[in-house]
Every structure is written in structure tokens, then in C-alpha cells.
Amino acid sequence: xxxxxxxxxxxxxxxGRISILNCDYTNSMFDYFLWYxxxxxxxxxxxxxxxxxxxxxxDGRFTVFxxxxxxxxxxxxxxSQPGDSAVYFCAASENTGxxxxxxxxxxxxxxx
Amino acid sequence: xxxxxxxxxxxxxxxxxxxxxxxxxxxGHDNLYWYRRVMGKEIKFLLHFxxxxxxxxxxxxxNRFLAERTGGTYSTLKVQPAxxxxxxxxxxxxSQLQRYGELFFGEGSRLTVL
Numbered sequence: 001x002x003x004x005x006x007x008x009x010x011x012x013x014x015x016g017r018i019s020i021l022n023c024d025y026t027n028s029m030f031d032y033f034l035w036y037x038x039x040x041x042x043x044x045x046x047x048x049x050x051x052x053x054x055x056x057x058x059d060g061r062f063t064v065f066x067x068x069x070x071x072x073x074x075x076x077x078x079x080s081q082p083g084d085s086a087v088y089f090c091a092a093s094e095n096t097g098x099x100x101x102x103x104x105x106x107x108x109x110x111x112x
Numbered sequence: 113x114x115x116x117x118x119x120x121x122x123x124x125x126x127x128x129x130x131x132x133x134x135x136x137x138x139x140g141h142d143n144l145y146w147y148r149r150v151m152g153k154e155i156k157f158l159l160h161f162x163x164x165x166x167x168x169x170x171x172x173x174x175n176r177f178l179a180e181r182t183g184g185t186y187s188t189l190k191v192q193p194a195x196x197x198x199x200x201x202x203x204x205x206x207s208q209l210q211r212y213g214e215l216f217f218g219e220g221s222r223l224t225v226l
Contacts, residue, residue, distance in 0.1 A: 002154060009152075034214060043116070043203055043217030044155070089155060099145070099168055100215060102155035 003027045004092050006103035014111050019077040021106050023090030026071065030092040034100070035064060035075045038087045047088075048075070080110045114138070116218035118204050124224045130192040133221045137186070137206030144187050145207075145215065146179060150200040158202075161187060173198075194225045 005024045013019045021035075031052040036044035050057040050064045050073070057064050063076045077084055090103040117136045125131050137144045146158040158177070159169040163184035172179070176195070181187040191198055201222050205215040 004154070036217075041219065043205075043219045045217070046214040049214065091155075099157045099160055099171070101157065102147070104152065104154045 001026075002103075003030075004090055004101045004103040006088075006090055006106050008106050009104070010107040010109070012109045012111060013080045015082055016079045019075075019080045019084065019108055019110065021075040021077075021088050021090075021108065023073050023075075023103055024071060025073075025092050025101075027092070027094065027101075028071070029094040030101075031095045032093045033064070033066060033073050034091045035062075036089040036091060036102075037084075038089060038105070044089055077108075080108075082110045082112050084108060085110050116204055116206050116216050118202075118218035118221045120221055121219065122222045122224070124226065125194055126226050127196055128193045130190065131194055131223060133189045133191075133202050133204075133223070135187045135189070135204030135206075135218060137204070138216055141206035141208055141216070142184070143207040143213075144181060145205040146187070146189050147203040147205065148200050149203065149220075150197075155203065158189075191223070194223075196225050199223055199225045 034049040035047040037047045038044040048059050048062045066073045087105040087107045089105045091100045093100045119134045142163050144161040147155050149155045157171040160167045161181045178190045201220040203220045205217045207213045207215050
């Protein structure tokens, strides 16, 4: 059973607007969360992370929000750029840190 | 500094044949992971090495899959005999031996079993 879920397979956003990608998880033992970006024919590349002791982490145009009570995190991209068009994966790990669980990904298209 | 490299980038084999995928992690990275993505699905964990030891192989689908990491450097993942459902992209990732670190992924090896 999937422990990390990305229920939106795709998202289209106009250039300059905000992109919001969502992720839900079921395992309350998860304490570290990451977002990865993947271009076609490439491996995923790390984007931003957050540990469970925080509820927000910001890096330039990218902000990740964590709502532990709802077991929900989101990635905000502001402003969105055409180069942000990619598949975004949410990932989580337990406090034992042995493995990362990934979602199915959300394909973001930023329209110029 | 070289990233994680994987070979081959694409392999097409027939059901029943054997394929060996190779991964060279970033130098100095003790953690090495194998993941697989079947079309449109999640990136699914297969196993985790710490240096040459298998830390967790709970994600290996069955005994047709064998992973090794001799000397704690590069790793191989052998599928023997391959079945149709083994098709997908196999990703290798590495990280330093620390908690809360990021994974660095290779470009993946696409396996097509006909």
C-alpha cells in the first residue's frame, strides 16, 4: 500500500503565477520529507527538504509547507517559470532513515 | 565531481534472459540505493547498501533479483530470468552516511522485457 500519495497526476499553470503541488502521507513515523524534480530521460534531482520539527522551509522561489496533523505537505513555486516544467516527486523517510518512500509524481506544465 | 552513473541506459531483452545493471555512486558516498519506476507509478524502493553491506532489501520483488556491492564501491543489479513485469526504469541513488541527507540519483537504466 502506498504510504506517500500525490493525487494530482498533472497541473498546468501560467508563467508568473503560483504552482502548488500537494502530497499526502499515511505513516506517522515519517519525519523527513523531500521534493525532487525530474526531467524526461534524467534522474530525479533534489529540490528542497523539510524535517518534521519545522512547518515551513523556503529556498528562493520554492517553499515547502508541512502540516503534520493532516499528514500533508505542499510545494509552492512562485513565480512559476517555463523551465519549472517537469515531474515533481514527493518523498518521505522514517526516523530510522533506511529508505525513502516516493509518490507517483505530478507533472507540472508552466505555460509561457 | 562525477555524479551517479548507470549503465546501460537502455536494455531490451527477451523474457527468460538475464540482464545486469551497473551503478557507480558518487565517490565517498557510503549509502547506495536501488529504486524502480514502472510506467506512471511511484519510484519504488528495492534495496539499500551501506558500504558493502545490505542494510535493507525488503523492496526486492523476488529471488530473481540479485544485488551486489563488492568492496563498497560500484553496485550491480542482476535480473535472472527476466519477466515481462520487470520492465521499468531502474534508478540508482547514493548519499553520504548521515541522516537527513539528500539522495543523488543517476539517470536510470530503462529495462524493456519482451
